Amino acid sequence: MDGTEETGQQEPAPPASEQLRVAERSAPLGVIVAIAVVASILGVILGVLINWFPVAASSQAKQVDTFYDVLIGASVPVFVAVTAVVLYCCYQFRLRPGEEDMDGPPIHGNTRLEVIWTTIPALMMLALCSYAYVELHNAEKAPAAAQRELHVRVVGQQFTWTFYYPPAQGRGKEIASPQLYLPKGRSVKFKVQTKDVLHDFWVPAFRWKIDAVPGVNTGYRVTPTRLGSYPVVCAELCGLGHAVMRQTAHVVPEAEFEDWLAKKGGPGGATGGGGKAAAPDGKALFAANGCGGCHTFAAAGSSGTTGPDLDTGLKGQTAAQIKADIVNPNAEITKGYGANIMPPNFGQSLSPAEIDALVKYIQQNVKG
Amino acid sequence: MTARLKQPGLLRGGWAILAGIAFAIVLDVAIRAAYSEKDLFVVQAWTPIALLASPLAFLVGIGAFDYWFYWAAGRPTRAEDHSSHGAHSWRDYFRVNTDHKVIGVQYVVTSFFFMFVGGLLAMLVRAELAAPGAQFVSGNTYNGLFSVHASLMIFLFVIPVFAGLANFVLPLMIGAPDMAFPRLNALSFWMLPVAGAMMILSFLAPGGSFATGWTAYAPLSTDTPIGQLFFTIGVQFAGASSIATALNFLVTIITMRAPGMSFWRMPLLVWANFSTSLLVVIATPFIAASQFFVLLDRSLGFRFFDAGAGGDPLMYQHVFWFYSHPAVYIMMLPGFGIISEIISVKARKPIFGYRMMAFSLLAIVLLGFTVWAHHMFVSGMQPWIRIPMMITTAIIAVPTGIKIFSWLATLWKGVLHLDTPMLWALGFLTMFTLGGISGVMLAMIPFDIHVSDTYFIVAHIHYVLFGGSMFTIFAGVYYWFPKMTGRMFDERLGKLHFWSTFISFNATFAPMHLIGIQGMPRRVFDYSEQYASWNLFISISSFFLGLSSLVFLYNMVSSWRSGPRAPSNPWKALTLEWQVSSPPPIFNFDHIPTVVGGPYEYGVPGAVHGIFKPAEEEATVAGGKGTDDASKKAEA
Amino acid sequence: MSSIAGTTGAVPHADDVHDHHGPPPANRSSRVDPQTLGMYLFIISEIMVFGAFFTAYFFIRVVGGVEWPAAGTALPKIVAGVNTAILVSSSFTLHWAETCIKSDNRFGFKAGMLTTFLLGCTFLFIQINEYFNIGFAPHDHAQGSIFYGLTGLHGAHVFIGLTLLAMVTTRAFKGHFSSTAHRGVEVPGIYWHFVDVMWIVVYLTIYIL
Ligand code: HEA
Ligand code: HEA
Numbered sequence A: 001m002d003g004t005e006e007t008g009q010q011e012p013a014p015p016a017s018e019q020l021r022v023a024e025r026s027a028p029l030g031v032i033v034a035i036a037v038v039a040s041i042l043g044v045i046l047g048v049l050i051n052w053f054p055v056a057a058s059s060q061a062k063q064v065d066t067f068y069d070v071l072i073g074a075s076v077p078v079f080v081a082v083t084a085v086v087l088y089c090c091y092q093f094r095l096r097p098g099e100e101d102m103d104g105p106p107i108h109g110n111t112r113l114e115v116i117w118t119t120i121p122a123l124m125m126l127a128l129c130s131y132a133y134v135e136l137h138n139a140e141k142a143p144a145a146a147q148r149e150l151h152v153r154v155v156g157q158q159f160t161w162t163f164y165y166p167p168a169q170g171r172g173k174e175i176a177s178p179q180l181y182l183p184k185g186r187s188v189k190f191k192v193q194t195k196d197v198l199h200d201f202w203v204p205a206f207r208w209k210i211d212a213v214p215g216v217n218t219g220y221r222v223t224p225t226r227l228g229s230y231p232v233v234c235a236e237l238c239g240l241g242h243a244v245m246r247q248t249a250h251v252v253p254e255a256e257f258e259d260w261l262a263k264k265g266g267p268g269g270a271t272g273g274g275g276k277a278a279a280p281d282g283k284a285l286f287a288a289n290g291c292g293g294c295h296t297f298a299a300a301g302s303s304g305t306t307g308p309d310l311d312t313g314l315k316g317q318t319a320a321q322i323k324a325d326i327v328n329p330n331a332e333i334t335k336g337y338g339a340n341i342m343p344p345n346f347g348q349s350l351s352p353a354e355i356d357a358l359v360k361y362i363q364q365n366v367k368g
Numbered sequence B: 001m002t003a004r005l006k007q008p009g010l011l012r013g014g015w016a017i018l019a020g021i022a023f024a025i026v027l028d029v030a031i032r033a034a035y036s037e038k039d040l041f042v043v044q045a046w047t048p049i050a051l052l053a054s055p056l057a058f059l060v061g062i063g064a065f066d067y068w069f070y071w072a073a074g075r076p077t078r079a080e081d082h083s084s085h086g087a088h089s090w091r092d093y094f095r096v097n098t099d100h101k102v103i104g105v106q107y108v109v110t111s112f113f114f115m116f117v118g119g120l121l122a123m124l125v126r127a128e129l130a131a132p133g134a135q136f137v138s139g140n141t142y143n144g145l146f147s148v149h150a151s152l153m154i155f156l157f158v159i160p161v162f163a164g165l166a167n168f169v170l171p172l173m174i175g176a177p178d179m180a181f182p183r184l185n186a187l188s189f190w191m192l193p194v195a196g197a198m199m200i201l202s203f204l205a206p207g208g209s210f211a212t213g214w215t216a217y218a219p220l221s222t223d224t225p226i227g228q229l230f231f232t233i234g235v236q237f238a239g240a241s242s243i244a245t246a247l248n249f250l251v252t253i254i255t256m257r258a259p260g261m262s263f264w265r266m267p268l269l270v271w272a273n274f275s276t277s278l279l280v281v282i283a284t285p286f287i288a289a290s291q292f293f294v295l296l297d298r299s300l301g302f303r304f305f306d307a308g309a310g311g312d313p314l315m316y317q318h319v320f321w322f323y324s325h326p327a328v329y330i331m332m333l334p335g336f337g338i339i340s341e342i343i344s345v346k347a348r349k350p351i352f353g354y355r356m357m358a359f360s361l362l363a364i365v366l367l368g369f370t371v372w373a374h375h376m377f378v379s380g381m382q383p384w385i386r387i388p389m390m391i392t393t394a395i396i397a398v399p400t401g402i403k404i405f406s407w408l409a410t411l412w413k414g415v416l417h418l419d420t421p422m423l424w425a426l427g428f429l430t431m432f433t434l435g436g437i438s439g440v441m442l443a444m445i446p447f448d449i450h451v452s453d454t455y456f457i458v459a460h461i462h463y464v465l466f467g468g469s470m471f472t473i474f475a476g477v478y479y480w481f482p483k484m485t486g487r488m489f490d491e492r493l494g495k496l497h498f499w500s501t502f503i504s505f506n507a508t509f510a511p512m513h514l515i516g517i518q519g520m521p522r523r524v525f526d527y528s529e530q531y532a533s534w535n536l537f538i539s540i541s542s543f544f545l546g547l548s549s550l551v552f553l554y555n556m557v558s559s560w561r562s563g564p565r566a567p568s569n570p571w572k573a574l575t576l577e578w579q580v581s582s583p584p585p586i587f588n589f590d591h592i593p594t595v596v597g598g599p600y601e602y603g604v605p606g607a608v609h610g611i612f613k614p615a616e617e618e619a620t621v622a623g624g625k626g627t628d629d630a631s632k633k634a635e636a
Numbered sequence C: 001m002s003s004i005a006g007t008t009g010a011v012p013h014a015d016d017v018h019d020h021h022g023p024p025p026a027n028r029s030s031r032v033d034p035q036t037l038g039m040y041l042f043i044i045s046e047i048m049v050f051g052a053f054f055t056a057y058f059f060i061r062v063v064g065g066v067e068w069p070a071a072g073t074a075l076p077k078i079v080a081g082v083n084t085a086i087l088v089s090s091s092f093t094l095h096w097a098e099t100c101i102k103s104d105n106r107f108g109f110k111a112g113m114l115t116t117f118l119l120g121c122t123f124l125f126i127q128i129n130e131y132f133n134i135g136f137a138p139h140d141h142a143q144g145s146i147f148y149g150l151t152g153l154h155g156a157h158v159f160i161g162l163t164l165l166a167m168v169t170t171r172a173f174k175g176h177f178s179s180t181a182h183r184g185v186e187v188p189g190i191y192w193h194f195v196d197v198m199w200i201v202v203y204l205t206i207y208i209l
């Protein structure tokens, strides 16, 4: 702004437009309504056809997917209508040569129209909210066979999940597992907890999630309906390793699940691998426990940088040293890395046999 | 030399910052010595003090408080001689200036500076996300990138740029010679660069910048490295600035309207800023408090968020969202005001349903306070809270819909001038509707539970904040550019800017809806292989989006320097700011105008909004529609 | 020219008569004057800051259901009650000072301001003394954080209020203000009354309930 003189006398207003646009174009309202209807229908069809969701692996997932189709059906026409009116106005009412000084008709309002466009969205919202309420209620209500419901305690920590199953016959210690195994067709109730900051327990294939909050038990229930392995994702920012806080949920047939649980719980029989009674596999354990998320380790093809590089850091270490590093990670902190980042409970969540397998795998594969 | 060092100005501000830091260190070392601690020099301990002391010292240094010090000490205060009004050279923009027009320009330029920094960080975010796996930053740096990106965009761009535009035009629109509290106005502005510099400088802190998102959820924010403090304290300055400005707007609007300017004759931009300011005054203290809690937990060992000691981490989210949901309307309502001005002028028609437009603003303000927990559907709070929050959230679509439909009705049968400001306004109508609709979907609990914390949210954020707020900001900047600078912008480049942005914006953010629903969480530097091709596409589009903003930058800079001179009323608008010269005279008006009609009476024969009544009782017709007779008299 | 004074600064100054070219006098479209309105709006903001701290109190004490006060601690209700009386009485002395200046009673004005200021200082002193003797620290438990948070926030406001009172008192002794120009007393006065009322709320929720 260059300095204007403070006396700047108000300039007279330029002669403003004085005519109304005379040749008022007759607006073929039918055409625009027709276009909007056709576009809406096409839009809704497209919206429903697009493959939005990952596979649905729980009964709740099917509900959510249907709910979404209804949402698409309600919202696409709104967007299309608004866009259609804008485009139509641009075409029909644009300024043409010679109309530079013209004004539109001075329409100040129309009560009937205003009532209509207040009521319709209000009713739509009412309907959607009611529907959402019913769906939510259905998805969260206890299953008919409540006593058969499986209870799993899910504990988050920077940066891994541990899953605890009730002990067989309800006695003894809870069974801890770094992997989530669920029987198909049986309702599961998760009790979600955290040891440090907020995390969020999400299995996209189940469509449900909840934060893990310090000091509080949160949770939800789902009924897995499809066999397969699905990612478990941490969906709440929990620090530098948030992006790699990933595990796997396996939905297996009921019998296989019982098998796996029995082995996991049985004395010395823990394997962590799909219920097959093989010796623990260090490489698989390395992957399943998310070690590679934080550590670079050439043999496992991992390149995490949250924790120290194992190839260079562990060179020449004895098995006992490596074991101590895993079981008690805060005892000795590599320079440049923080304490309390690596989960301190692998000593509990893995069986001694698994730890030994892991240590052996790491020691044998350290580069050079 | 010493005289120059003692004079209020940037130089004094500069050494005051150093003095502030030195003060903090000395104070901390002294306290530690008094308690005979072993470590005297502890960065963790003196940094918070320095972060509070040096900005205050800076503000004193540049002279923002000089007047009040005189007053407080009971010394004779220098009478306001208006010598510090106006800007006569570029230097006048770099000092404490009490002229609302200068402050308006300072605000707009500063916040666009932060927009470009924030945008550059977004480019780095997109570069990292172009492929799965770590590209060139670590997890911690990545978290810092999007945290600073969002914080700058929200606290230092969208909120202040609206305050800046309104600062410039609002007093003119209501026929006031300045804001109610010009010195407070200057102080509000100067707190911004402080807050912004703090957030950017956080990258230099040991352990990296703050990395907990713009939401800074506890307890993560209470046990991350020291960079977090730069957010915690920076937000206090940005918040104080916006509270002070809002207070100023409210007092100005209530007590300084021109004769005849009843509330029902105010332009809708004034209404919008009135509503926004109510939101700011009532809600912003909550984010200040939430960050006080974090500061106390971090620095003095308080236990607000320590569940083990009886604290409650969810309390943080309630307090934070009680501000930050209203904040999203703080970032949208002024834009609604801008759109009302532009659509009415460019369609040459009165705003359809003027009163409902004003009432719906107030309805949004009220409802805005009742929906905060829709950000917490998956937070693990008491489940029953979700239902009432879903209903209130959905209801907000009704007043917003009234606005959208009224704008459409205003277009209907108008004479549409499809120039740059209008294109942005129309782009806003469609893009904001899309973003609003995805908001309504998010309000539906069963769907939100699946997509909360995914890229679907990121898509919603950018459709409402870029397609909504940012489009209105561009519209407003183009619309008032002639008034603010006295120059016309290049229309062809303006259109190029619109179309390139519109297309690359959609290409960038639309696919995020899809990958979000498919399961890609937000705030991750690494993602699974299945999202790779969409992310690459998004990244490439976002680079085009970045380039398109360079067109805008070039247009603004070159037009300001050498664009053709702007007439006083290039858009033939009725509102008062267009009835004075471009740029407006230093004191806005020689005589306060008298308002005799509504602000949007286009098409009404002989309609007048305001008249200038010089002392000689010679009624000069302003605001168009004058008879030839009257305009001749005005020339005389 | 009071309307100009009202629009160009946060605080009025009588010496603002100038005959050179300046901005046109702004129209006054409301009966409330800008300073008073500004102060009321600021107080709304302040109430919301306290509101946020009370939200924390609510979540930790009511929702979280912790023991109040924390096990093994006690809050000195009596001392704080006396302290409340001291602070409340300072509102009355302030009111007296305001009444005096309106009738140009300079002695009463100065005495009133000084008493108010000293009562405020006494309150703050007793409060700080309480901190040293209360027997728990903010980092002991969430109850301690809330206690120190709320009383500390209030104490900070007392401090700001005292600073304002100190300014007014200084100016009172320098002979400023009169029956026609006393807005500079009234506006800080509103703030001080607010600080008092807020304390009653804090006292009731923290100590009594
Ligand atoms: C300018 C900013 C802005 C605006 C205006 C809005 C507007 C709205 N927002 Fe949005 N929102 C954000 C910015 C904004 N939001 C941000 C930044 C976040 C993320 C924060 C974070 O976590 O980082 C967020 C997150 C967010 C969530 C939380 C998601 C989650 O984290 O899980 C929800 C949930 O309900 C929500 C809903 C809404 C709704 C219902 C509106 C409504 O106000 C929209 C109303 C508008 C319309 C509906 C369109 C026009 C209306 C019509 C054409 C009428 C007819 C329409 C119908 C009948 C549908 N938003
Ligand atoms: C007004 C608000 C605003 C605006 C304008 C933007 C603009 C952009 N945002 Fe932003 N964003 C947010 C608000 C905003 N954002 C918020 C609130 C979040 C949530 C953060 C959180 O989770 O806490 C977020 C998060 C967010 C993410 C998610 C990060 C994550 O969750 O991991 C991404 C990812 O793509 C992103 C991208 C972009 C891009 C590409 C732009 C572009 O539009 C930017 C375009 C502009 C420029 C680029 C200008 C500068 C140009 C130059 C300087 C020239 C140089 C050009 C080149 C190098 C090509 N944003």
Ligand code: CUA
Binding pocket: A156, A157, A158, A159, A198, A199, A200, A234, A235, A236, A237, A238, A239, A241, A242, A243, A245
């Ligand atoms: Cu755990 Cu994110």
Ligand SMILES: [Cu+2]
Binding pocket: B324, B325, B328, B372, B374, B375
């Ligand atoms: Cu919200």
